[in-house]
Amino acid sequence: MAITFQPSAYSGLVDQDNGMVSREIFVNADIYAEEQERIFTRAWLFVGHESQVAKPGDFFVSSMGEESVILCRDRQGEIHVFLNSCMHRGMKVCRYDEGNTPIFTCPYHGWSFATDGALVGVPFYKDAYHEELDKSQWSLIRVPKMVNYKGGIWATWDPNAPDFLDYIGGFKTYLDILFDGWDGSEGGTEIIGGIEKWMVPSNWKFPAENFIGDRYHNISHRSVDLVGIGPSGQGRRDNSEREGAKSLDVSFPERGHGTVMFLRPEHAQPVPSYQNDPIVADYFYQCEIARKERQGQLWRILAGPGTIFPNMSFLPRQPRSIAVWHPRGPDQTEVWRWFLVDRSAPPEVKEFLRQYYIRYSGPAGLTEQDDMENWNYAHSASRGAMARRHHYNYQMGMGYAVTDFEDGGLKLDGTVLDTTKARAGEQNQRGFYSRWREFMAARDWDELATWRNGNGSAC
């Protein structure tokens, strides 16, 4: 039976006061359909990286929610994002994954669009349309808002959405660590290799909440740690730099973003990492020194996995990558993973990182395989008539977060849960789902931009 959810119903599905979330929001087809309308047409979404469309005519076919979009650079060098749907009968105009082209020609009847989206070719324009078709009215649909932030291309379908940096808020600190060079240089990164794409039989929110701060599932990766796939031959990462560090979960519940991180002690110094190769080890050591010099106190932040609401997650350090969890139905997620390296890194470093990345991430990556098993079995075991009557539990660490975190003179924005002793918490997930609830219930961005009323409370 189809259930229609009124906006008020969402507070029952996400009970943040009691730390409980209904399984319906993961498995219900009506809620999923509502998400496409209320979340994916209004939020800022990650589309791709400028290094993927470096030359005029370069294009990369991406996705915003369920819908295919074309990221391309026109002949004048300007970057655009278009809906990949012909204005005549809706055919997918571009069916390649990426490439370079002077025009996008629709395979159905042959309408052709320039790389700036303009309709330039209409078969039988003179004879059948009698030159009366106003081509200027039938360009490809362009996103109303797009931004190139340090090489990352983001877009939203909502012309009333706040500007990107307002959408990101204090989370910018962590996004910068992802896109800046390892030495702290502004936006010094590029994409390496192809984009890995694969399907996971799970709702898109499972991976989004996992990346926002699920330290608790570390046990899932014990076999990888035993194998030792890390860049220094042990564990899955270099953990020596976390010596004496505080472990912090940082949430921006009014925006839905969150990350876990480690905060090095006030007088920490760079330590060796990437020990499997002396050239790579030296490169990173020098970068750490340069970044410490450049960033001072901020250098102490060792950023971990994070999620920008709704469906872009990332690992800013090891292995440095971006994942987008494209919704493909309540029970299917198409995962895309981009890998980042410093643009100016020597070839040996880039190749070393490429090897490490594919050992760790993607459909064949040892760590990512652990996660996928959890997501797909948790999802399928939550779909049944009995299972979906029961809520998930998100009560860990409730009431222990602060909004005025300070350590050795370094103040952190957001709601911070110190998990150094606790080792895990679920405040970031609670922040994610309280934001999800707001998106599902709010009429427009006037209601969604809650921070304009001073909202930023702990949850």
Place this chain on the structure above:
Amino acid sequence: MADIVNLFEVEPGQTVRLHGNATAEVVSNPRDGVWLFVRYLTSPDDPDQVGAEDMVFAQDVLELVTD
């Protein structure tokens, strides 16, 4: 009637005969199998077109005049 022209094999500099009795030189080929960018050489029905650049649709390309 001439064979159907395979647009993928048409090179810039070649001449094509078009629907409407015009001829045109191929300026570039986007290799989508559907369109060619051309410059009109002759156009008895619409002499103003001569010298103009345009896109022509595959079904309007009747034959290759020169190789």
